[in-house]
Amino acid sequence: MEEEKKLARNNRINIRKQKRPKVCSDKNGDGFGKEKKTQPLADITNRQHFPRLNYTPLESCAHASSSQSQAQYPNLPTQQHLQFGLSTSNVQTNFLLPDLNEIPLLPELDDVNIDGDVAEINDATEDEDDYEEAELTNDELKNRCLQKLENLLKGCGRTLYDFPTMPTPVFNEEEVDNTNRLICEELRYNRCSLSKEHEQLLVKLTSEQKLVYDRIIKSVNEDKGGFFFLYGHGGTGKTFIWRTLSSAIRCKGDIVLTVASSGIASLLLLGGRTSHSRFAIPLNATEDSTCNIKQGTPLSKLIVKTKLIIWDEAPMMHRYCFEALDRTLRDILRFKDASNLDRLFGGKTVVLGGDFRQILPVIPKGTRQDIVNVTLNSSYLWNHCQVLKLTKNIRLERNQVDSHLNDLRQFSDWILAIGDGMIGNSVDGIDKVHIPDDLIINNCDDPICRLWKVHIRIF
Numbered sequence: 001m002e003e004e005k006k007l008a009r010n011n012r013i014n015i016r017k018q019k020r021p022k023v024c025s026d027k028n029g030d031g032f033g034k035e036k037k038t039q040p041l042a043d044i045t046n047r048q049h050f051p052r053l054n055y056t057p058l059e060s061c062a063h064a065s066s067s068q069s070q071a072q073y074p075n076l077p078t079q080q081h082l083q084f085g086l087s088t089s090n091v092q093t094n095f096l097l098p099d100l101n102e103i104p105l106l107p108e109l110d111d112v113n114i115d116g117d118v119a120e121i122n123d124a125t126e127d128e129d130d131y132e133e134a135e136l137t138n139d140e141l142k143n144r145c146l147q148k149l150e151n152l153l154k155g156c157g158r159t160l161y162d163f164p165t166m167p168t169p170v171f172n173e174e175e176v177d178n179t180n181r182l183i184c185e186e187l188r189y190n191r192c193s194l195s196k197e198h199e200q201l202l203v204k205l206t207s208e209q210k211l212v213y214d215r216i217i218k219s220v221n222e223d224k225g226g227f228f229f230l231y232g233h234g235g236t237g238k239t240f241i242w243r244t245l246s247s248a249i250r251c252k253g254d255i256v257l258t259v260a261s262s263g264i265a266s267l268l269l270l271g272g273r274t275s276h277s278r279f280a281i282p283l284n285a286t287e288d289s290t291c292n293i294k295q296g297t298p299l300s301k302l303i304v305k306t307k308l309i310i311w312d313e314a315p316m317m318h319r320y321c322f323e324a325l326d327r328t329l330r331d332i333l334r335f336k337d338a339s340n341l342d343r344l345f346g347g348k349t350v351v352l353g354g355d356f357r358q359i360l361p362v363i364p365k366g367t368r369q370d371i372v373n374v375t376l377n378s379s380y381l382w383n384h385c386q387v388l389k390l391t392k393n394i395r396l397e398r399n400q401v402d403s404h405l406n407d408l409r410q411f412s413d414w415i416l417a418i419g420d421g422m423i424g425n426s427v428d429g430i431d432k433v434h435i436p437d438d439l440i441i442n443n444c445d446d447p448i449c450r451l452w453k454v455h456i457r458i459f
């Protein structure tokens with residue numbers, strides 16, 4: 001027993017000390033004992049399957065292939081399972097990239113694609129790789145691979161520039177920050193299917209929806225910033241426009257942040273979050289509050305890269321929340337361009353949406369005046385806001401077969417008229433609205449049961 005433990009300990013030590021793999025497999029996978037050949041990087045990257053590969057850090061390849069070969073060839077000494085070597089003192093270029101074709105033990109390549117789960121194969125890189133699923137072009141994939149190698153080498157006090165035959169990565173500000181989990185999450189969408197979705201949604205837009213879409217997309221494309229409010233009552237297609245806008249931008253590999261004032265509303269948005277959670281808005285925002293986002297953090301980098309911010313159900317939020325976001329974006333984005341300090345939301349395109357007839361901010365025991373004072377349109381921001389309107393209730397129009405369509409139309413018009421202050425008399429500051437008889441449940445023993453039956457009948 002002691003002997004076995006000693007042997008195992010020696011094996012581990014030998015593996016760690018090993019500066020380069022002593023053996024590797026050949027094309028047939030059974031050629032242990034041959035020296036590893038040096039291959040130019042281009043031979044490897046130009047192979048047909050390469051674009052489908054998720055890049056895998058060297059340690060992962062070594063780990064994955066090593067454990068699989070152990071499963072297949074249990075009788076081989078442990079060292080012979082290690083197929084790649086990366087020494088802290090002596091890195092050989094021919095070991096930097098796994099020779100994927102020539103190592104059949106490196107698991108099924110079809111499983112290791114850009115949508116795949118290297119992380120599942122390799123526990124060691126689970127945290128690191130599970131967000132690296134953004135769709136990449138061949139060049140981006142190659143560059144990421146090289147960036148990762150460069151980072152690994154830097155950890156060893158070396159650099160790819162030490163190896164003249166190796167290509168070098170491009171690191172620049174606009175480059176995808178693949179260590180930023182927040183950015184990677186926002187780039188994870190399937191661009192191809194989003195592009196198709198966008199085409200389908202775009203042709204369906206009504207003329208007033210198309211006008212709204214064009215205004216916002218123009219602002220995003222020109223990158224000059226803009227502050228919009230999309231005003232439309234229920235069923236006019238606000239969510240439909242959010243989907244069209246976000247698919248248009250995301251299918252190009254750009255970032256849209258979709259938030260809503262409430263958790264339930266955020267569920268209707270693809271990638272939606274609550275605004276408090278996404279922008280770290282203080283729970284009790286005051287007149288001078290800023291969001292809890294520090295310069296240089298992953299969240300601030302995500303915001304810098306964002307093309308469009310969509311904020312649904314905005315009217316129910318206290319105006320201090322929007323003002324806090326405005327101050328924070330100016331502060332973050334002034335480092336990109338000093339003039340952003342003087343621009344609304346730091347020059348980002350921000351679209352809020354909702355209906356002021358619906359829920360307004362809740363002020364405990366507040367008067368009407370208190371509530372009006374804290375709504376968005378009492379903010380300094382509102383003076384700079386471009387209000388876009390949707391008026392046609394598409395939800396109703398799509399239900400033309402519904403035998404209760406007329407009832408629904410009447411009810412919808414009546415509710416809107418109340419919201420617009422067209423119905424009701426003001427007596428001593430209190431508005432009184434007459435409810436039509438057909439909407440009142442009279443003479444009933446069990447009103448809740450009756451209401452339930454009526455509700456089911458109509459909807």
Ligand SMILES: Nc1ncnc2c1ncn2[C@@H]1O[C@H](COP(=O)(O)OP(=O)(O)OP(=O)(O)O)[C@@H](O)[C@H]1O
Pocket residue numbers: 204205206209232233234235236237238239240241394395398
């Ligand atoms: N141009 C369109 N073509 C086809 N269907 C549409 C169109 N616009 C909206 N719809 C449909 O109408 C319904 C209502 O739209 P949507 O949910 O976007 O409205 P909304 O303004 O967000 O409503 P609410 O405020 O109640 O959430 C949805 O089923 C949506 O798919």
